[in-house]
Amino acid sequence: MTRICVAGGTGQVGREVVRLAVAAGHRVAVLSRNMPPPGSAGHDDGADYFRGDVTTGEGLAAALAGADVVIDCLEGQWGKALKNFADGGARLVAAAQEAGVAKAVMLSIVNCDRSSVGYYRSKAAKEEVYERSGLETLVLRATQFHSLLARVFGAGARVRLVPVVKGARFQPIAPAEVAAGLLEAALAAPSNERHCTRTIGGPEIVGMRELARSWQHASGSRGRLVALPLPGGMGQYLRAGLNLAPAERHGTQTFEGWLAMRADSL
DSSP: OOEEEEETTTSHHHHHHHHHHHHTTOEEEEEESSOOOTTSTTOOTTEEEEEOBTTTTBTHHHHHTTOSEEEEOOOOOSHHHHHTHHHHHHHHHHHHHHTTOOEEEEEEETTGGGOOOHHHHHHHHHHHHHHHSSSEEEEEEEOOBHHHHHHHHHHHHTTTEEEEETTOEEOOBOHHHHHHHHHHHHHSOOOSOSEEEEEEBOSOOEEHHHHHHHHHHHHTOOOEEEEEOOOHHHHHHHHTTTTOOTTOBOOOOOHHHHHHHTGGGO
16 A cells, blocks of 8 residues: 655645545545635545645644655646745655655646646746756656637637637547546556656547537537637647647546546536
């Protein structure tokens, strides 16, 4: 039985990691700034919860005590969290090393080091922190989640205009499958490589218009599909297909399959 610390264990992927690890019989410590109350959807009774903050170092030692491995599912999408994202990673791996943790696994984004978008650049900077650390580290880069596309389509549908980025294709993957990949990497036998990077992608590459139609069919939305150019760094990233990983189709749940499981909540 392994002691696993899941940093960001109350987020979208982190919750899935916790669920899978507890179900497999591992001891799980969840590090989060926001503690889910017992009995809530975000709380797993089989895990121990620790309030902590990687931007200050508060609570890290307690959450990491006795851990064999740490899985980093933390996010920093805007504001102070985005600005301090890489520094927070450095604080986490330093605390892990101090606690005697042998290995750290980090969730990242496919080709984040080839994007000029601030959020993606922060992921790449944090990857460098992990590579320079004294721990055995692994970065798992994922393609975009099914839920991201559903949020984009849902936001547009509220004004009856469903956005479709011209020429964009996606290889979406289920967060639960990414969580399984993170847990597998965390539990793998020690490697001869001190640091490595892997990529996990969804099972199919589909144009955004087709994905939007699938979402409309599942949700019953009647909004009009509107093709839009996307300027700036994100547009360049998508047009170059850097959000895709054609050779890394590890997921099995398609966007349509994921939607079918959530038809009542779309």
